[in-house]
Amino acid sequence: MIARILRFILGAVFLYAAYTKLSQPLSLFALSIDSYQLLPDYAVFAVAYTLPYLELGLGLLLVAGWGLRWVATAAAAILGVFFTLMLRSYGMGLTIDCGCFGVGEALSIKTLIRDGALLASAIGLALLAFRKKRQLAVNDRIQ
16 A cells, blocks of 8 residues: 555656656756756756656656566666755755756755655655565465
């Protein structure tokens, strides 16, 4: 039951994040990515173009529950990267757009808490999915 709730919440968040980014001009989202001061221009546009589709795919797979162990692990990994970059930028004192849900949300303690909770949820979901698979394997051996 907990895994199903986490799956739907995370799936909805990824779908909403993809929707907001895809509904805005690519150049605006690219500016949000560039504000983190990590990537060369060509990589900024490559990430701005591909990230919303990756989020869309992860969101759909989470909601569907397909390949949950690997999808939840991928979601945790991508959220881990996002969270690390946000912590770095916040620690450097950058006053930037977080880019989490398109343009217009400043990087703040609130966004760090929210994204930290999402990361913890994704890690928890991945652990639950692997545990369930292990229990099913044990049950198969017993029968």
